[in-house]
Amino acid sequence: MKDWLFPSFAFIIFLYGMSFVIYVYSNYSPNIGIFSHSTKDVKYNDISSFLRDVSESFK
Known part of the structure; x- marks a missing residue:
């Protein structure tokens, strides 16, 4: 269970971060x-x- 918990949590944080960046940029x-x-x-x-x-x- 420990092998997939941290990568899954990091990926979810990454997705939230990317959606925030896209929201701010747009x-x-x-x-x-x-x-x-x-x-x-x-x-x-x-x-x-x-x-x-x-x-x-x-110049």
């Missing part, structure tokens, strides 16, 4: 910016323009 992700002190709000259509702007912000 409800709060549109309101969370990448940079919290950003002065401009930009919508990116492709990853290359996003990466270019990020690299320019670190």
